[in-house]
Amino acid sequence: MEWSPIAKPRGAVRREPCLKDYEEARRTFSWDQAAAQLAGLPGGALNIAYESVDRHASGAARDRLAIRFLAQGADPHDLTFGELSAASHRFANVLKQLGVKRGERVATLMGRVPALYTTVLGTLAAGAVYCPLFSAFGPEPVKARLGLGAVRVLVTTDLFYRRKVAPIRAELPDLRHVLVVRTPGAGDVPEGTTDFDELMRTASPEYEVARTSPEDYALLHFTSGTTGKPKGVLHAHAAIVAHVATARWVLDLQDDDVYWCTADPGWVTGISYGVVAPLACGVGMIVDREEFDAPRWYEILDTQRVTVWYTAPTAIRMLMKAGVELAKARQYPSLRHLASVGEPLNPEAVVWGVEAFGLPFHDTWWQTETGAIMIANYPCMEVRPGSMGRPVPGVEAGIVHPRDDGGADEVAQPDEVGELALRPGWPSMFRGYLNEDERYRKCFRGGWYLSGDLAKRDADGYYWFVGRADDVIKAAGHLISPFEVESVLMTHPSVSQAGVIGVPDPVAGSAVKAFVELKAGQSASEALRKDILAHARRQLGVAVAPREIAFSEQLPRTRSGKIMRRLLRARELGLPEGDLSTLEGAP
Numbered sequence: 001m002e003w004s005p006i007a008k009p010r011g012a013v014r015r016e017p018c019l020k021d022y023e024e025a026r027r028t029f030s031w032d033q034a035a036a037q038l039a040g041l042p043g044g045a046l047n048i049a050y051e052s053v054d055r056h057a058s059g060a061a062r063d064r065l066a067i068r069f070l071a072q073g074a075d076p077h078d079l080t081f082g083e084l085s086a087a088s089h090r091f092a093n094v095l096k097q098l099g100v101k102r103g104e105r106v107a108t109l110m111g112r113v114p115a116l117y118t119t120v121l122g123t124l125a126a127g128a129v130y131c132p133l134f135s136a137f138g139p140e141p142v143k144a145r146l147g148l149g150a151v152r153v154l155v156t157t158d159l160f161y162r163r164k165v166a167p168i169r170a171e172l173p174d175l176r177h178v179l180v181v182r183t184p185g186a187g188d189v190p191e192g193t194t195d196f197d198e199l200m201r202t203a204s205p206e207y208e209v210a211r212t213s214p215e216d217y218a219l220l221h222f223t224s225g226t227t228g229k230p231k232g233v234l235h236a237h238a239a240i241v242a243h244v245a246t247a248r249w250v251l252d253l254q255d256d257d258v259y260w261c262t263a264d265p266g267w268v269t270g271i272s273y274g275v276v277a278p279l280a281c282g283v284g285m286i287v288d289r290e291e292f293d294a295p296r297w298y299e300i301l302d303t304q305r306v307t308v309w310y311t312a313p314t315a316i317r318m319l320m321k322a323g324v325e326l327a328k329a330r331q332y333p334s335l336r337h338l339a340s341v342g343e344p345l346n347p348e349a350v351v352w353g354v355e356a357f358g359l360p361f362h363d364t365w366w367q368t369e370t371g372a373i374m375i376a377n378y379p380c381m382e383v384r385p386g387s388m389g390r391p392v393p394g395v396e397a398g399i400v401h402p403r404d405d406g407g408a409d410e411v412a413q414p415d416e417v418g419e420l421a422l423r424p425g426w427p428s429m430f431r432g433y434l435n436e437d438e439r440y441r442k443c444f445r446g447g448w449y450l451s452g453d454l455a456k457r458d459a460d461g462y463y464w465f466v467g468r469a470d471d472v473i474k475a476a477g478h479l480i481s482p483f484e485v486e487s488v489l490m491t492h493p494s495v496s497q498a499g500v501i502g503v504p505d506p507v508a509g510s511a512v513k514a515f516v517e518l519k520a521g522q523s524a525s526e527a528l529r530k531d532i533l534a535h536a537r538r539q540l541g542v543a544v545a546p547r548e549i550a551f552s553e554q555l556p557r558t559r560s561g562k563i564m565r566r567l568l569r570a571r572e573l574g575l576p577e578g579d580l581s582t583l584e585g586a587p
Ligand code: WT7
Pocket: 223, 268, 269, 340, 341, 342, 343, 344, 345, 363, 364, 365, 366, 367, 368, 369, 388, 451, 452, 453, 465, 468, 474, 477, 478, 479
């Protein structure tokens, strides 16, 4: 089916977008110019926390709403820029008191609660490095990331601590302090932890923000690869330059906006565009503590008068499933711009936006490694449903074929599929994989950063997503490493080998499916399947555990013994099996 371009948003609110002429901006833009728009600190210093809150708190925006927290059954809780700055300074003083030094790492394992936002900003203000962990992770992924990151301080809740951290605490020698936010009425904090609120109450709200250099590390985000351990992606304070520029051009954030980013702050979107970028633009935002709920979301969009909404394909497909009538039961007179990220946004979903809200969803593409939006559909340009859009000004993208000799060739023709690549040099480009220089170097070839995504570019310069070049799985927007799941499955006493793949799912995009080979003497049964599933859920958490487990007599392996996930996938989906010359037992 052909989808026609959507020329102009039909929503009620029209206003001049920040980016008025894409071609002109591409010609004239420079990152130095963008950096000059920031406040900066004396001596050429740059600090994300200062740009996000303190700059506003020390000026006319002091009493402006920064974050409105919503929670079921509670009144909205509002924080102004002045209050947020004071709270983050208190936390920076707490870190000082705990002896945390610049560059050391502070992590959170929490939902969307006020303490999380204070921790992010206070950590950055102190010149320490902030590392988010997804609150739906089970103990295994939490242990792996806290260990690799040599995290010094963890801020979490008493409930998460008991369930996910206490069982693994002894294996984390670098973790000196755990601060917990107490559940009201739940009694004392667990043994070996400190009460977060108590420390905050006695800390001073005065703090001089660390004069970090633009190249000092600020953020550590863990992401998943096909093989090996999770990758610790390092970003520098300079990333804020790209956060602000893209928030203006792509999300079109303007002074009086009410912005809502539904991404969880356990991942990069929820930090870059759910904390830092909107605050740095001086824009007030909504944070909802609750999980997805279609009627609730429509109510928020309506009653909170949200103007700019950044969400994700899985959520949009869940809204579509709930029916357009539900969307139409309310009105959204303030809403003026919709954007999406994280997984392929199907053209049906783009067009559905027009039906439900009078506005199309604008797809955006980026990765943990790129730190900020790299390719997007802009308010000033026609939307081509199904396309990720065009590179942001200041970013050069290409479609390339990497060569074995270390080079890469750009494709010769429009619409030719290759690997999506970017020319290094934008400010939010990752500065390394933590302790893995070789893995970092391998991402670059022939002067390009290789994204690991397959894509094509049409004759007009629009990019179209084709698939992943590797085996990682995108389920409900979360990047999942098959290796991490296989490793946990193999710790079950009955399992000898496991192969994990993504299978198509109409709502989540992909779902995790595992094939397991049993140890000699074990026989497949429904009870064993359930037991393996329960084991995986307990260790990995529901967001990462397989949805389905199938027994396999013999998993396909290469001659060197590596499970051939590609072949498992081809067989599962009835696709051509491709080159089988490396298959064990092949002639
Ligand atoms: C991978 C990066 C984007 C920040 C949050 C996720 C996939 C991302 C799109 C899109 C198709 C997309 C890619 C990419 N992805 N955006 N608009 N269309 N696929 O960051 O967890 O590092 O995941 O998400 O495969 O490489 P991440």
